[in-house]
Amino acid sequence: MDMLPVGTRYQRTHTITQAEINRFAVISGDTNPIHIDPVVAATSRFGRTIAHGMLLYGHIRAALRILAPQAVQRTQTLSFTNPVFADDQVTIEVEVIERQETTIRCAVSVTRQDRKMACSGETELEIRA
Template structure:
């Protein structure tokens, strides 16, 4: 498969408290910082924050939609700032390199309001069967 270098996609999403709670249920990570507004109000964040992997799951869903047969070979993830329910995020993916069947995709997720980064990721996909 030939994949050009450069922008791959940009999406916007508004995470919800319901998504935080459902992700806590399926992942088993029910830390109160994600699901308990009263607890979270007393933290430095002042409200619930998303699981980092929930945010990455939005990225992965779009990658799978575009490349349904691709296999993730490796990824790096950093979550430099929190993501809050009700605040839009912008997900931007860029094809950094292609070597044979492997494509390296750089992903940046930022708060739409002020461009504060909430997730930085690199994912290497094997597009062999894509």
């Protein structure tokens, strides 16, 4: 199967808005004030609201779906190294780094506009015909 050789990449940019963070809080049930309350968040070590890590993962998963729509995700590891704030523009990137007969392994990342890595990791996808 020649689809998705090593080095295949998908990348897109997206601006994370406070409205998006607020919607994710409602959907996920994670209404921690660090995400949705600017007054409380201003007193935190971040100084303002931050996006949920799983909101960032959702953007990664969407990118994987575009890269390999026929695939099923088997594993995912993520490290969160820098916060994403409301109104940050992020780049979501996925790249095939290993290919087997029915699986691919991808590097995944979300990078802020200041080029600081917000999260990164690897995922394994099973390719289904």
